Amino acid sequence: MDLQFKRQLKAACRPDEPVQPGDPRHYDFDAPELHLRGRPWRAWLADEIRLSTSPTAQLVTGLRGSGKTTELKQLEKLLTDEGYRVVYADIGAWLSDAAPLTTTDLLLALVLALYPSGTPSGTSGWLRDYAAQVGKFFGSDVALEGGVAGIRAKLTTDETLFQSVAKRLHERDGLREDVFELLERAAAAAFAQGEELVLILDGGEKRATGELFDHGKKALFQNAWFGAFVLQGRDLRPPIHTIYTVPPFMVRRTSELAANFGCELQFLPMVRVLSHAGGLNETGLRAMVAALGRRVPLECFAEPAVPVWLAAHSGGYFRDLMRFMNFMIHAVGDEPAFTREHARYAVEQVRQSYTQGLGLVLEEKRVLQQLHPSKRFPEHEDARERMDSLLQGFKMFRYHNDRDWYDAHPLLWPVLELDDVEDVITWPRAVEIAGPSSGEDPPEGA
Missing domain, CATH: 3.40.50 (Rossmann fold)
Structure with a gap:
């Protein structure tokens, strides 16, 4: 990719930059036909x-x-x-x-x-x-x-x-x-x-x-x-x-x-890219891809499944999707498009930021292992003492369907050694969700 173009992409994907009213990058996840964060x-x-x-x-x-x-x-x-x-x-x-x-x-x-x-x-x-x-x-x-x-x-x-x-x-x-x-x-x-x-x-x-x-x-x-x-x-x-x-x-x-x-x-919950039942929410994933497309032209990806796979690993946390993109911009070099390999590299880099250093302590790991299957935060006092660090450390996300629920950040699923997640975020599933029209933006207001 051209250096100047990569600079433009990097400027459009600053993880902590709030989007102002009228900015073409704004995407309304709370539009009536979506309501991907529960009650608007x-x-x-x-x-x-x-x-x-x-x-x-x-x-x-x-x-x-x-x-x-x-x-x-x-x-x-x-x-x-x-x-x-x-x-x-x-x-x-x-x-x-x-x-x-x-x-x-x-x-x-x-x-x-x-x-x-x-x-x-x-x-x-x-x-x-x-x-x-x-x-x-x-x-x-x-x-x-x-x-x-x-x-x-x-x-x-x-x-x-x-x-x-x-x-x-x-x-x-x-x-x-x-x-x-x-x-x-x-x-x-x-x-x-x-x-x-x-x-x-x-x-x-x-x-x-x-x-x-x-x-x-x-x-x-x-x-x-x-x-x-x-x-x-x-x-x-x-x-x-x-x-x-x-x-x-x-x-x-x-x-x-x-x-x-x-x-x-x-x-304010995460964008609902996961379902309460434990699978992926296709509507939420397509919305995340459409929102990403307002910052990075979707033709920059080698295949439509790549942004879907990234969105799923973000857990609906748009800031981490932007972090993925920043690592990919560094990794792509002179190649013409972002590939699966670039996506894997970016996801692994951000995963390491959650698990290295102070990392995931044993008590936090145990709490998240209890949390994931139930989607409810454990009620015992020892677990509640960990609630703050899990939220503040972005290791646990809150979602909303007809009720509020929690899950571990998908990047931590492999670290937690969970039994039911191996077939949730896969490339075949990303290909299936992307479909032939995955590069199209939903109707205005979506």
């Missing part, structure tokens, strides 16, 4: 806002690279087209990994999310008034060089300063009331101008999870997340529609979140 995620979030007579607070989660940001950006466009004023903020850029999350961190993020990123004097209407009020809010406790215009720029680019300000605010009496008053004024002023405000706070789930620390300290970090939304949930339900992304491990406390925070935690 962004439709639920939008309906909660549309159907409510008061501000809502919602929690969403999913594995990194499963499409959360892409879905939230699509939600932003959907609601904007309906007349809502949607403010999207990546708060992962503000939070620290060195200390457990605090409710004050999130209250500060709520304030900054609405604050204009440019010079407040360049704004007008309710937003300009809000900027002035925020200046007074910070001015009473925090001295920042550059005045009001520098507040967001400094706090969103200087993690240490953000934490310092959050610590100062934590000592302030009536902080929750002050923050809620700021947001309530902004919401009322925007509504008076015909705009109902919606805040989307994305990216926080990647920070302050304790993943780099030992078990005891990691538990401290995770308990801080639970404490913020379970014990102090009322402090994070502002008078404005708000959506938070939270870490996947919080799925363990779904019932407590529903009871104490007051909403159902929405988990």
